Amino acid sequence: MTIVEIGLPKRLVELTLDGESVRVPEGATILDACTASGKSIPTLCYGDTLKPANACRVCMVEVEGSRTLVPSCSRKVEPGMVVRTDSERTTHSRKLVLELLGSATDLSTTPHVDEWMSACGADPSRFGPSAPPSQDRDERRPGEHEEIDGSVAATVRQPTKVDNPLYVRDYGKCIMCYKCVDACGDQWQNSFAISVAGRGFDARISTEFATPLPDSACVYCGNCIEVCPTGALSFKREHDKREDGTWDESKQTETTTICTFCGVGCNLTLHVQDNEIVKVTSPHESTVTHGNLCIKGRFGWQHVQNR
Amino acid sequence: MDLKLLDVEPTEAERVVVDLFNGMGRDQLLPALHAVNDRVGWISQGALNHICRVLHVPPAEAYGVASFYSLFSLTERPAKIVHVCVDLACQVNGAKALCDRLTDELGPAGAKSGWLRSPCLGVCEKAPAALAFEAGEVAKEQLLAPTHAGEVIAVAAAGPSPVDGERAEVPQAGDPGLRLLKRVGVVDPESLDDYRATGGYQALRTALLLGPSGVIREVTDAKLMGRGGAAFPTGRKWDATARQPVRPHYLVCNADESEPGTFKDRLLMEGDPFSVIESMTIAGFAAGCSKGYLYLRGEYPLALHLLRNAIAKARERGFLGTNIMGHEGFSFDIEIRRGAGAYICGEETAIFNSIEGFRGEPRSKPPFPVEVGLFGKPTVVNNVETLVNVPVILAEGSEAYTRIGTAGSTGSKLFCLSGNVSRPGVYEVPFGTTLGELLDLAGGVPPGRELRAVLLGGAAGGFVRPDELDLPLTLEDARAAGTTLGSGVVLVLDDTADLGSFLLRIAAFFRDESCGQCVPCRIGTVRQEEALHRLVGKRPLSTGAADLQLLREVGQVMRDSSICGLGQTAWNAIESALDRLGCVESFGHEEAGS
Known part of the structure; x- marks a missing residue:
């Protein structure tokens, strides 16, 4: 991948990464530097097409002289910076963040999270048995919570929202990474159909007054689903196939083509399983779409397989 | 931006108050929500819809903002x-x-x-x-x-009776040694004449003579440290802002005092509101700000009334507005912003988001406010108490100012004494006074009781034991002793206090007040409260997981990896109770055996 946008020639900045000297272009982030030197840092709220949200704290690293750990996805490198990605503090932080997330959220469809958890020995179950799903998360008020006794671990488990034919919102899997809100808002789509509502542990992604998606400003571009890192948001088609056990990525092929609906010329990647289109995405590196599409490109393909 | 609004209309009463915001923008979202809440007691779908139409804010975002504040209700609620x-x-x-x-x-x-x-x-x-x-x-x-x-x-x-002749009181009222509190409870807080008769606005005159860099030099030489909790050198903050070429610059007076046990800023605003206004004007002059926001927590009605009065009178008499005190080219004005029930909005970057009409979530630093602050412009954020030190410095000179207190902590400090103490209230003492001396000043614990512990610095602070009362109250000594002066909280607990419930309240507070943005704080504060319940109630998990160890590990990740000071300090007081008070053994009296 490209480390930073190719523009004017950039000065190289030298820093120390886990004891080794590394040179990366000025303006690169610590995460860019890690990627360039072959180090894999877990990320969840980081998106290659979005501004860093700094929310998940999975990618924290230690920078000499900093009181706290710093998010590698957003912190820019500085000359002489001494960074540790493998110190005890970093490992502890990563382990705990994954445990906290795992104890509160269903991560069963989050790619890579199992590997990350076992690599640092994370055990989300040690906070106690999960509390039962709640029906009232959309109505919770900020600044108060029910009295507890510590016998169960609070979770965000809740009923899945299926209120339209194209999307499924399973917020029991939501880690509050802000990516869907950013993709829907001023970073890409400018629809502003969803926002973060509520506060603290009761913070949630919501339309105004939790109104169903068809009554909201949603234009069904699917760009929120494209950036969702956990599968909390999914296409109805994929969701249904997963439910009935027929979703099989190993049997899928990906073919990139050009959308025929208008003159913009967006790249479409058709995900095909058993000679049937099951999902449409767009390459994030496409200079036309940056991974975004509209409702037609994203969902207007049923006619192709009307046999 | 095309807005898709819900198909719901406001009531006539709602429409009237919202229409007053016609022609304004997003930064009026919080005031508009207040206006509806003040008029009808809650925010209906129709009212929120109309606010969105008038201010041009997407409804989902306005809902996100309204549901962030605990003083607002988005479901029907009686007026009272x-x-x-x-x-x-x-x-x-x-x-x-x-x-x-x-x-x-x-x-x-x-x-x-x-x-x-x-x-x-x-x-x-x-x-x-x-x-x-x-x-x-x-x-x-x-x-x-x-x-x-x-x-x-x-x-x-x-229903309530409106604010009447209530007056701020301090136990030391009239003491000639008072500098910050000298007018509190003594002068009429509504009278600009009284204020001027007791030295008011002399400091601004001095400042205008010294020029901005002269004022910054005095404040820097006085070694004034921020009094909001973080103790950052004020002079450096002003200087860094003043040097920014980008205009305009903003000043934010942080009066969102919400740290449990803190009430010093309220006393200052209620007892000496003009000094807050004069101090802001001086800070604005020094840092090159043309506008100041006074962000006042929503729960201080008397302070709101008095500050509004003070601003109006100052404006009338040329102490705010254009060419202040006849000084050509110096314009400055102040807008009050009422908070709406969110502790986090006292965080120096969350306060910007709140003023701008966004959710009061802290921003990632860097960039720092002195470079990119309110509305993306260079901004000075100062606590009320910090600011009211400035006229004192300008009146007596930085050299005289540094002679009070210690080398590392200059001047005097306000402490908020509460809990099991005979004469609770705000006390002003020079830095370096010992905790024991301060407790004596407030009459100690009630007769017949014994001191158990003192919570110093607030919910984000730490505990001090009865055998540590010789601790000099300075920034450096507190730090060395592993605690903090924080916002000046001195909450006294005697032998009747239930320490377990006290700690559980601290844990519940942080859970309720976390903004929810980052994982360590959003989930960590919940796990902390749960584990503390098990520990205090002596009800371990059947898995036998060690709750003390769990607390320490969660505490560490909150401290290391949270975005802002709330999460980073959410474990401080509980850690200090466990380590310094050794209270684990004493937990579970009532629940043991149940």
Whole structure:
């Protein structure tokens, strides 16, 4: 991948990464530097097409002289910076963040999270048995919570929202990474159909007054689903196939083509399983779409397989 | 931007108050929400819709903002509601018994029964406290402190009486040694003449003579450190902002005092409001700001009334506005912003988001406010107490100022004494006074009781034991002793205090007040509260997981990896109770065996 946008020639900045000297272009982030030197840092709220949200704290690293750990996805490198990605503090932080997330959220469809958890020995179950799903998360008020006794671990488990034919919102899997809100808002789509509502542990992604998606400003571009890192948001088609056990990525092929609906010329990647289109995405590196599409490109393909 | 609005219209009353915001923008979202809440007591779909139409804000975002603040309700609520404080100082002074009575007589806390539990209301010297609110053409608020169940029940039914002749009081009133508190309880806080007769606006005259860099030099030489909790050198902050070529610059006076046990800024604003306005004007002059925002927490009705009066009078007499005090080219004005029940909005970057009409979530630093602050412009954020030190410095000179206090902590400091103490209140003492001397000043614990511990610095602070009372109250000594002066909280616990419940309240507070943005704080504060419940109640998990170890590990990740100071300090007081007070063994008296 490209480390930073190719523009004017950039000065190289030298820093120390886990004891080794590394040179990366000025303006690169610590995460860019890690990627360039072959180090894999877990990320969840980081998106290659979005501004860093700094929310998940999975990618924290230690920078000499900093009181706290710093998010590698957003912190820019500085000359002489001494960074540790493998110190005890970093490992502890990563382990705990994954445990906290795992104890509160269903991560069963989050790619890579199992590997990350076992690599640092994370055990989300040690906070106690999960509390039962709640029906009232959309109505919770900020600044108060029910009295507890510590016998169960609070979770965000809740009923899945299926209120339209194209999307499924399973917020029991939501880690509050802000990516869907950013993709829907001023970073890409400018629809502003969803926002973060509520506060603290009761913070949630919501339309105004939790109104169903068809009554909201949603234009069904699917760009929120494209950036969702956990599968909390999914296409109805994929969701249904997963439910009935027929979703099989190993049997899928990906073919990139050009959308025929208008003159913009967006790249479409058709995900095909058993000679049937099951999902449409767009390459994030496409200079036309940056991974975004509209409702037609994203969902207007049923006619192709009307046999 | 095309807005898709819900198909719901406002009532006539809602429409009238929202229409007053016609032609304004997103930064008026919080004031508009307040206007509706003040008029009808809650924010309906129709009202929010109309706000969005007038201010051009997407409804989902406006909903996200409205649902962030605990003083707002997005479901129907009666016009009259009483907020009953259940926080630290009130808990020590009978808030639980009060709430039990209210539950018996009015029903469980909630909109239906007309009363709600509230975090610290900032009147800890008169605990237990409650704040009554009634929406209407003129919204009414009344502070009940100290209060009792009978009074709360009566006011819940009859509604509050509007702010009347209440006056700020401090135990040391009239003491000639007072510098920050010299006018509190002595002069008429509504009178600009009284203020000027007691030296008011002389410091601004001096500042205008010294010029901006001269003022910054004086403040830097005085070694003034921020009094909001972080103790950052004020002069450096002003200088860094003043040097920014980008214009305009903004000043934000952080009066969102919400740290449990803190009420010093309220006393200053209620007792000497003009000095807050004059100090802001001086800061604005020094840092090159043309506009100042005074972000006042929503629960301080008297301070709001007095500050509004002070700003209006100052404007009338040329102390605010254009060419202030005849100084060509110096223009500065102040806008008050009312918070709406969110501790996090006192964080120096969350306060920007709140003013701009976004959710009060802290921003990632860097960039720092002096470079990219309010509306993306260079901004100075100062606490109220920090600012009111400035006229003192300019009046007596930085050299004289540094002779008070110690080399590392200059000047005098306000401390908020509450809890089990004979004469609670705000006390002003020079830095370096010992904790024991301060407790003596406030009369110590009530007769016949024994001191158990002192919570120093607030919910984000740490505990001090009775054998450590010789601790000099300075920034450096507190740090060396592993605690902090924080916002000046000195919450005294005697041998009758229930330490387990006290710690559980601290844990609940951080859980309730976390903004929810980052994982360590959003989930960590929940796990901390759960584990502490098990520890205090001696009800371990059947898996036998070691809760003490769990607490330490969660505490560490909150400290290391949270975005802002709230999460980073959410474990401080609990850690200090476990380590310094050795209280694990004493937990579980009532629950043991059950």
